[in-house]
Amino acid sequence: MSVLTPTAATARPAHRDPHVRRWLGAYTASTLGDSVYHLALSWAAVRGGTPAEAGLVLAVSAVPRALLMLGGGVVADRFGPRRVVLVSDTVRCLVVLGVAALLLLTSPTLWVLAAVALVFGVVDALFMPAVGALPPRIAPHDQLARVQGMRGLAYRAGLVLGAPLGGLAVALGGPAAAFGAAGLLFAISLPLLLTLRITPLPGDTRSRDRTALRDLADGLRHIRRHRVLGPLMIVVALSDLGFVGPLNVGLALLSDTRGWGAAGIGWILAGFGTGAAAASLLLTVRGRIPRAGAVMGWTITLGAGSIAALAYIPLLPLAVAVSLSVGLLAGLSGALCGALTQTECDPAYLGRVTAVSTFLSLGIAPLTFPLTGAAVGVWGLGPVYVASAAICALAGVYALSTGALRRAELPRTAPTATRGARGAP
Template sequence: MTTITGIAAAPAHRDPQVLRWLGAYTASTLGDSVYYLALSWTAVSSGTPAQAGLVMTVSAVPRALLMLGGGVVADRLGPRRVVIASDTVRCLVVLGLAATLFLASPGLWALAAVGLVFGVVDALFLPAVGALPARVTARDQLARVQGMRGLAQRMGAVLGAPLGGLAVAVGGTASAFGVAGALFALSVPLLAALRLRPLPREDEQRDGTALRDLADGLRYVRGHRTLGPLMIVVLLSDLGFVGPLNVGLAVLSEQRGWGASGIGWVLSGFGVGAGGASLLLTVKGHMPRTGVVMGWTMVLGAVSIGALAHIPRLPFAALAALSVGLLAGLSGALCNALVQTECDPAYLGRVSAVASLGSLGLAPLTYPVTGVALGAWGTGPVFVVSAAVCALAGVYALAVRAVRRAELPEG
């Protein structure tokens, strides 16, 4: 294993550069979890449920509208610069909100304003985060880095909510927002210490406009024999998966009489499975016949999704969720790693934006559709249809020769 200069490089899990990146990403992910818990608690405490829902969703609109533009910014300015600026802005805004809540009761308008800022910043942050791994490690370590990123995401989900809840219990919502701001602040010096790998054509001047860069990136994705189909795979899997996980589980738990704790057990099963998939990829670092494994894990994961709505007992439902997490986590990590290795690094910001737009911009639009369908037909048919969409993603991946034959470099 060598770097682009021919000098031997350490494996990702022993590379100080990667570990700095991982520490910064983990701190930022924890900050996100604490922030969203504090925001939802403050919104519910300060207004009606409908008003709280509006506050929680106000960031989705600018994030969806500006995501593709954020990819252009990441490629033009460099991902590290964009991520540092994003976390700095989030830190200052959240600490400002904490100070405001400590001194006064500003009302829901302040929460909505902060949510709006977060939506704009996320549109810049997410594509840049997707483009950064290729700048801190060798190409043959990107699969392992995606596994490490998945572990950081699981840690943020598992530890962030209890940390935020503890902060609210001890010092109120102002304290929780202060903790979130401190975590965002922690990521900044770690990111600033990174030494980025140079990219081919990095010194070329960009003479075109941002709009031309965006059009160029979309043409690149559409014309690439592997990335174009991979974007369709990502979109289909997100459309099939996001609705049942975020809306259907609550309805399923209520119908089965599992209660709120039942949702927790099912989500815990999913989290353990997804964490196991990330750990496997982190340790192994390479998956032979990557495209085939990715496609089949999507198909098998879809079977587990469909079965989840037909399991009456909570322990078995949690086991099914563990299977969903393991298979979906592995297929998602492999898909992300293929995007990293197949993409020309000069386009990674824009390609990451296209991939993120599906999961964070379009897939949430299925929430109301899923809710209406659940009310009309019940959980069984809705979960089966969702499973069919996820299975279609896997079948499509297996049917497209370039994706089926895609391989991660062996480290």
């Protein structure tokens, strides 16, 4: 495997580095493939059973993803994140292409679709920690904030373009064509991942002689003892607990109450996505935000106020404007959380730390969905939005009141080297 030296790695900013661009292309293709796959699966499930059965199929992947996520971090640290991402996309490619071929020959039962969703849940549990741990292996330390911005832009592009692309594939050739398109997108990521050059990081140890449980315990101990990572994980947990309910279940209820309909949901989500994309673009262009820990705390706190305001705005245009501010503030705070995690963490633990962060966001926080719906039924939208915003604000206040986290900084960008200092391409 080719290796970049630290000196060579600092020769170009991340957005000009061909290896980072390959990673970005692979991540974008994988994200697009995931969006197309989810649309194809939901369409095939709806066509093959009742709405309740379709909902069950779509929910199957959440179980292994939540149960195995922490173990996925151990796997990423033991075997290397690029290898895990490569295997994950290979499995997803083969599975969805197999489903596409099956749909051309016969009509698969819901059990088959549920099995596919189950496999994707297992793969997601491995993929998500690994993809979060990969940037420090392809970009220098002082470029990780910029890489987080680039990753955010790619993720938003996948969400925005994936649904219409999947819908077009379904319209032209049915679910088989959509699954086939998803498989081809996963396939595009494979040669890009294979050509990545990986930088060995200081402290990179893969303790294969120890048990996975011991490795997981060591990772959790590393978080607990770290002066920045421990408080940062609490901030992630609190902010997501207060954020995901109002912006998922609560948003549909809000739009229905105001009479905005499904179009209103779409406009508000578009405003949120635009704000989040703008935050990612800001990080991509600037590369570093001074006083990152303090900025993260303030953006979470201010974003909490915008969340509470959503419940009391009667006009859709104003709600869209507020959702844009929510997206901007939440997108910036989320990107800073990711960049601080990658720069503060010991490289040997990065997969496990990323797994904990992802587990808090995607495993624990969604449990608030039924609680949010039930609370709105009892107390109404306003009090529930305010309570959720208060939890978000608590995360911001905690970040600002924790000295080590408030003072946390991203690495300063190294001077750009002259042309030819990079060495071999």
